[in-house]
Amino acid sequence: MSKRTATYASGDSGVSEGVIDPVSLGKPSRASAAQPGEPLLVVEDLRVQFTRGGRKINAVNGLSYELTPGSMMAIIGESGSGKSVSSRALMGLLPPTAKITGSVRFEGRELIGMPERDMRALRGGDIAMVFQDPARSLNPTMKIGAQITEAVKLHSDLDKKGAHARAVELLKLVRLPAAERRFHEYPHQLSGGMRQRVMIAIALAGEPRLLIADEATTALDVTTQAQIMELLVELQQRLGMAVIMISHDLGLAASYAQDVVVMYAGRAVEHAPTGTLFANVRMPYTHALLGAIPALDREPHSLFEVTPGQPPDLSALPKGCPFRPRCPNATDKCLDDPPLTEHEPEHWWACWHPVGSGLGNDPGPRAGTGPLDPAVAADDPGLADGPDEAAGPGRHHTPNGEQR
Amino acid sequence: MTATATTPRVPADSRGPRASRVGRVTGSPVLRLVVKRLLMAIPIMLGVTVLTFWVLSLIPGNAAQQLLGPEATPEDIALLEQQLGLDKPGVVRYLEWLQGAVTGDLGQSIVSRQPVSEILSQRLPVTGEIVLLAFVVSLVLAIPVALLAAHKPDGVMDRISMVVSTLGLSVANYVLALLLVLVFAVTLGWLPAIGFVPLEDGLWPNLRSMILPSAAIGLPLFCFYTRFLRGDLVDQMQQEEYVTTARAKGVGSWSVLIKHAFRNSSFGLITIVGLNLGALIGGTVIIEQIFALPGIGQMLLQAINTRDFVVVQAAVVIFALVAVLANLIVDLLYAVLDPRIRYGSS
Numbered sequence A: 001m002s003k004r005t006a007t008y009a010s011g012d013s014g015v016s017e018g019v020i021d022p023v024s025l026g027k028p029s030r031a032s033a034a035q036p037g038e039p040l041l042v043v044e045d046l047r048v049q050f051t052r053g054g055r056k057i058n059a060v061n062g063l064s065y066e067l068t069p070g071s072m073m074a075i076i077g078e079s080g081s082g083k084s085v086s087s088r089a090l091m092g093l094l095p096p097t098a099k100i101t102g103s104v105r106f107e108g109r110e111l112i113g114m115p116e117r118d119m120r121a122l123r124g125g126d127i128a129m130v131f132q133d134p135a136r137s138l139n140p141t142m143k144i145g146a147q148i149t150e151a152v153k154l155h156s157d158l159d160k161k162g163a164h165a166r167a168v169e170l171l172k173l174v175r176l177p178a179a180e181r182r183f184h185e186y187p188h189q190l191s192g193g194m195r196q197r198v199m200i201a202i203a204l205a206g207e208p209r210l211l212i213a214d215e216a217t218t219a220l221d222v223t224t225q226a227q228i229m230e231l232l233v234e235l236q237q238r239l240g241m242a243v244i245m246i247s248h249d250l251g252l253a254a255s256y257a258q259d260v261v262v263m264y265a266g267r268a269v270e271h272a273p274t275g276t277l278f279a280n281v282r283m284p285y286t287h288a289l290l291g292a293i294p295a296l297d298r299e300p301h302s303l304f305e306v307t308p309g310q311p312p313d314l315s316a317l318p319k320g321c322p323f324r325p326r327c328p329n330a331t332d333k334c335l336d337d338p339p340l341t342e343h344e345p346e347h348w349w350a351c352w353h354p355v356g357s358g359l360g361n362d363p364g365p366r367a368g369t370g371p372l373d374p375a376v377a378a379d380d381p382g383l384a385d386g387p388d389e390a391a392g393p394g395r396h397h398t399p400n401g402e403q404r
Numbered sequence B: 001m002t003a004t005a006t007t008p009r010v011p012a013d014s015r016g017p018r019a020s021r022v023g024r025v026t027g028s029p030v031l032r033l034v035v036k037r038l039l040m041a042i043p044i045m046l047g048v049t050v051l052t053f054w055v056l057s058l059i060p061g062n063a064a065q066q067l068l069g070p071e072a073t074p075e076d077i078a079l080l081e082q083q084l085g086l087d088k089p090g091v092v093r094y095l096e097w098l099q100g101a102v103t104g105d106l107g108q109s110i111v112s113r114q115p116v117s118e119i120l121s122q123r124l125p126v127t128g129e130i131v132l133l134a135f136v137v138s139l140v141l142a143i144p145v146a147l148l149a150a151h152k153p154d155g156v157m158d159r160i161s162m163v164v165s166t167l168g169l170s171v172a173n174y175v176l177a178l179l180l181v182l183v184f185a186v187t188l189g190w191l192p193a194i195g196f197v198p199l200e201d202g203l204w205p206n207l208r209s210m211i212l213p214s215a216a217i218g219l220p221l222f223c224f225y226t227r228f229l230r231g232d233l234v235d236q237m238q239q240e241e242y243v244t245t246a247r248a249k250g251v252g253s254w255s256v257l258i259k260h261a262f263r264n265s266s267f268g269l270i271t272i273v274g275l276n277l278g279a280l281i282g283g284t285v286i287i288e289q290i291f292a293l294p295g296i297g298q299m300l301l302q303a304i305n306t307r308d309f310v311v312v313q314a315a316v317v318i319f320a321l322v323a324v325l326a327n328l329i330v331d332l333l334y335a336v337l338d339p340r341i342r343y344g345s346s
Ligand SMILES: Nc1ncnc2c1ncn2[C@@H]1O[C@H](COP(=O)(O)OP(=O)(O)OP(=O)(O)O)[C@@H](O)[C@H]1O
Pocket: A050, A051, A052, A057, A059, A077, A078, A079, A080, A081, A082, A083, A084, A085, A086, A095, A248, A314, B001, B002, B003
């Protein structure tokens, strides 16, 4: 590594070429403010409402989930289910027209209603985000080096030289070939995969403890997609940061995430460790999602559009369970809102008549069927163990936040 | 947010042709651009001068008649026509003029016998000063106002700037000129109503004589630039994903606006300013008339009235040249400022 490293890497010049020691990545590793075993992020009854042309669009409707520090969690759901809006809401990135209520606690600090000043320090600092389209996410008129350095300077006390060195180091960390040269290039000179690496480098500049990747690989070809996912997993493990990967792609979620949250109509309808979820799907919507995907000839990036029926109109949600109009199991009971409840250890769902309960037109449990055979899923080291935090049974988030 | 963000808005596209023109082929791409543009100017110049000549020949009367007045006898007129060379066929006269023009000799005024180059050296600085003042002042004011307005769309600043710019754009510049004269010259008496004071008579007297004409041209420009830039900035801020990236990095709202959005909006602004320049020069004709300023515009009007085709041609050549140069400068600025073009990739 260049001499420059020594100027800021706390005197640790023993770092060898190539793999970068995470410790040298900057400030001494910060102890989490939260208690051990505490979730890093607790989203509770998050609601986001837009008003557009006099219509109220309920993009997020009582979303609740928890995220274990250092873990990788996938949020999946149909287009329009509120994945992007909810994650932007917790970073304070929504336009002022968005009405946000509910609670998001990050390491115990409430983010909703946090003053912009504090929020700004958090953004790109403790929480960072990578977006879907790397072609549009970088400023076309700025050199990539300047774009990374800007982030570095915002979240450290490094001077110009130090920030430069740090930025190059970040580019090496995300395995950008010829980092020193690329530093002086513009986004249009890079390929899609390289741009997304730059985006990740920018996101890592503040040493985040939470990285939100909003369909970060959707715009990339399959090979590059796999490379970027591998990189994210590696960084997650090496830097001990938590990752929320937002995806359309159940297969991608199954291969890389430890936990999966399934969103429907702006709320979480099922949430479990990946292995548990795919072995034992309970929420009819998740079931339909899996059934909608033919195992082999599925397009890698296809949307779940084959689920029968339409996603609900967010400005006129049905009474009770939002999936009711499309649900084969629906009964009158479903006119009541089903709470998201931890029915089995670590397995939460929001449904009165889950798959396998023998009610309604229950198609029966689909364990072991479909593209995501648990035997296959278990082969993936990422799936082998769920979060070590054991959840007490019977916990639940109700859609309107009251305890039941 | 994502709903609108997915609408593709590809600013590079609109500059696509430029990008390919400025390839990094042989030598300096900038030099190639300059040469290319100047070569392109040749047919443009030929076209406008031929057209001007033809249109002038359609207007009844010629310089000889104008010089001698309505009382002149046909014999006198014929004699003077002969002396002035107006008896030759139009094609010959044009070619004679062209022959001189390509060697840099724009000839002499048929009416005053003064060499055109001398006339231009007196008149160009006047028009140039008005235009320059109008441009600089309108841009210097428009940029901060647009930034303030775009920082909080629909905020107080935005609303005020919207009202002012709508008003400014809906008033024709000669009406504005008369209003300005009425208020600042007639009623308040702060500034001269008409006339030009050359720079040699002192900077302040010169500026005083230029303030109203420049304002009459610059105010609508200011309104136009403000509207354009504000709109483009708001588009960038609301629709461009790189803005979200910047905000997600923790960049403050003003920095996002100035360092990121404005940087991108400035390309559009440069284009607008460049395109404006050609039209603007034409707009000075009426303003110079109102304020009795001895500029190119006034010269053109007088020359048309006296059918002094040599001087008319000179004015037309100047106007066309300015338009060509303005375009060239815009392209050069792009080449220098926009990395996507500088590196010759799309
Ligand atoms: N600024 C906004 N104003 C009004 N409605 C919005 C706005 N941003 C998002 N929405 C709406 O909120 C809903 C949820 O959008 P969101 O982008 O979160 O969906 P998503 O799950 O990320 O979908 P995708 O998979 O297509 O990215 C959509 O119906 C969208 O139209």
